[in-house]
Amino acid sequence: MADMMKKVPVREQDPKVRAANFEEVCLGYNEEEAVAEAERCLNCKNPKCVTGCPVSIDIPGFISEIKEKNFEKAYEVLSLSTSLPAVCGRVCPQESQCEGKCIRGIAGEAVSIGKLERFAADWAKSQGIGPKKPEKTNGHKAAVIGSGPAGLTCAGELAKMGYEVTIFEALHKAGGVLSYGIPQFRLPKDTVVDPEVQNVISLGVEIKTNMIAGRSVTVDELFDDGFEAVFIGSGAGLPMFMGIPGENANGVFSANEYLTRVNLMKAYRDDYDTPVIRGKKVVVVGGGNVAMDAARTALRLGAETYIVYRRSEKELPARAEEVEHAKEEGINFRLLTNPVEILQDENGWVSGIRVIRMELGEPDASGRRRPVEVPGSEFEIEADTVIMALGTTPNPMISESTPGLEINRKKCIVTDEATGRTSREGVFAGGDAATGSATVILAMGAGKAAAAAMDEYIRNKNQA
Numbered sequence: 001m002a003d004m005m006k007k008v009p010v011r012e013q014d015p016k017v018r019a020a021n022f023e024e025v026c027l028g029y030n031e032e033e034a035v036a037e038a039e040r041c042l043n044c045k046n047p048k049c050v051t052g053c054p055v056s057i058d059i060p061g062f063i064s065e066i067k068e069k070n071f072e073k074a075y076e077v078l079s080l081s082t083s084l085p086a087v088c089g090r091v092c093p094q095e096s097q098c099e100g101k102c103i104r105g106i107a108g109e110a111v112s113i114g115k116l117e118r119f120a121a122d123w124a125k126s127q128g129i130g131p132k133k134p135e136k137t138n139g140h141k142a143a144v145i146g147s148g149p150a151g152l153t154c155a156g157e158l159a160k161m162g163y164e165v166t167i168f169e170a171l172h173k174a175g176g177v178l179s180y181g182i183p184q185f186r187l188p189k190d191t192v193v194d195p196e197v198q199n200v201i202s203l204g205v206e207i208k209t210n211m212i213a214g215r216s217v218t219v220d221e222l223f224d225d226g227f228e229a230v231f232i233g234s235g236a237g238l239p240m241f242m243g244i245p246g247e248n249a250n251g252v253f254s255a256n257e258y259l260t261r262v263n264l265m266k267a268y269r270d271d272y273d274t275p276v277i278r279g280k281k282v283v284v285v286g287g288g289n290v291a292m293d294a295a296r297t298a299l300r301l302g303a304e305t306y307i308v309y310r311r312s313e314k315e316l317p318a319r320a321e322e323v324e325h326a327k328e329e330g331i332n333f334r335l336l337t338n339p340v341e342i343l344q345d346e347n348g349w350v351s352g353i354r355v356i357r358m359e360l361g362e363p364d365a366s367g368r369r370r371p372v373e374v375p376g377s378e379f380e381i382e383a384d385t386v387i388m389a390l391g392t393t394p395n396p397m398i399s400e401s402t403p404g405l406e407i408n409r410k411k412c413i414v415t416d417e418a419t420g421r422t423s424r425e426g427v428f429a430g431g432d433a434a435t436g437s438a439t440v441i442l443a444m445g446a447g448k449a450a451a452a453a454m455d456e457y458i459r460n461k462n463q464a
Contacts, residue, residue, distance in 0.1 A: 005418065010033075013025050015283055017327035018185065019299055022183070022300055023185060024184075028117055028122060029112075034119040035066060038067035040428070048103060052099075052165075053097060054375050057082055058080070058081060061321070063111070063145070066238075067346045068187065071124070072127070078121065081205070082106070083155075083444075085121035085196075086118060086195070087119035088117055088444070089119070089121055090186065091115070091439075091441075092439070092441045093243070094319060095110075095321070096106070097317065098114075099112070099113050113116065118271075122378075127286060130199045131203060133203050134203070135190045136162065136202065137162060137164050140228055141228055142163045142227060143165075144165060144230075145167075145219075146167040146168075146170075146234040146235055147175060147178060148432075149185055150231075150430045150443035150450075151167055151175070152197065154231045154450050155205045155447075155451075156205065157201075159200070165206070166207075168208050168216075169207060170213065170234070172253035174209060177235060179263065180263050180264040181256070183263055183289070183293050185296070214400065214401040218402065219412060221399065228461065229426050230422070230428070232413060232429040233430055234433045235432045236395075236437045242388065245341045245342065246338060251277060253277075253386070255286070255293070256392055257288075258294055258298075259297065262274075268300065270379050273311055278301045279298060281304050281382055282306070282384075282385040283305075284305075284306065284307050284386075285309075285351050286307065286391075287311065287315070288316075288317045291309070291323055296325070296329060305331050305332065308337050308338070308339060309335050310358050311335070311360065311371050313335055315360075315369075336371070337356070337357060337358060339353050339355050339363040341353070349387060349450050350386055352381060353380065354378055354384050356373050356377055357378075359374055377449070391437045394436070402424060403424075403455065418449060418453075420450030426457065428450040431446050
């Protein structure tokens with residue numbers, strides 16, 4: 001009999017093999033493995049895992065269906081709460097959310113909720129099963145700006161309620177950060193992202209690409225066109241930099257640009273003529289999931305890669321799984337280290353990076369111990385490419401073109417967290433546009449909450 005206290009291991013590509021390709025790292029569960037893992041669920045009467053999920057999936061419900069081999073029913077249960085189960089099963093930080101609350105995890109290992117969600121979604125796709133379109137619309141129109149996780153979720157939820165929903169996307173391809181930000185080896189585009197987007201479209205949602213909100217169309221113009229409420233889920237696409245000497249050298253990228261070139265513009269493929277520097281020695285500055293994505297991408301493009309982060313491994317904000325995968329693949333970590341200058345050759349190209357050692361002092365406002373420079377500890381790391389993965393802020397184009405829309409000092413749209421309501425009547429917002437860069441699932445949670453609030457707003461307005 002299997003050890004019920006331990007997870008059923010998930011199959012993965014060998015680190016030495018996957019470090020040289022862009023195929024998906026995690027291979028997921030097969031039917032037998034999924035059923036065995038589902039049997040570990042205690043089916044708690046008071047499931048803490050559900051409270052840990054930002055979109056409140058009925059986790060015991062879909063897992064119990066997998067246990068009984070009712071895979072189609074498991075997908076139906078998931079579809080009631082989430083529009084992107086195949087995505088969530090791959091990129092959500094389950095260890096700090098649903099799995100972090102799992103009662104099984106108190107004395108043993110938590111149930112692999114994310115891997116089971118992925119299994120159910122992948123199984124449904126393999127059988128040609130998608131979400132069910134509502135039988136009729138309610139005659140009301142809602143607009144969504146941005147087709148990332150927040151926008152897709154909001155649109156999907158509204159469509160299920162019967163609304164005629166149109167998404168306005170600035171890029172030529174839908175998906176937002178799912179398409180341009182997260183690498184192929186973590187989130188395949190053709191087999192995961194594109195089908196999930198199509199599932200949202202199948203609910204009756206229209207997606208208009210190459211539509212830059214604030215330029216191609218404004219919020220006011222959307223209201224003039226008959227939309228009764230607008231959701232802004234435009235993400236946070238402006239990269240942050242350190243402001244250190246040499247940061248404008250040739251060979252310095254923001255992680256946002258670098259990953260967009262590789263993912264959306266497919267620079268990793270030899271049959272695409274996409275300009276991107278394939279450095280031989282690459283330094284990535286930062287410690288979040290985006291930093292791991294950039295470093296592991298550079299490695300796959302042939303570079304010796306370093307991650308420079310000013311705190312210790314304990315404080316790394318990236319998912320533990322992503323850090324472990326990066327280590328297995330051969331990424332070099334330079335922790336408690338902070339850049340002070342990017343070095344250049346006589347032609348203005350990156351030749352290295354000067355860093356200083358750090359030590360952890362007293363806790364700062366975030367509760368984490370503040371990194372403090374160690375005097376006289378500077379040293380250099382040879383590099384021909386530097387990627388800054390320090391976070392992003394929202395593009396102000398929408399807020400500047402929308403009178404009455406309040407923003408904070410970080411250029412984020414000010415909202416009521418529970419509903420996504422903004423200072424402008426009929427306008428709602430969520431995801432990175434309201435919070436700054438965060439996780440996919442938190443953006444989805446915001447999109448779902450805003451959809452419920454938009455429905456209430458439109459119904460109350462029409463009853464008045």
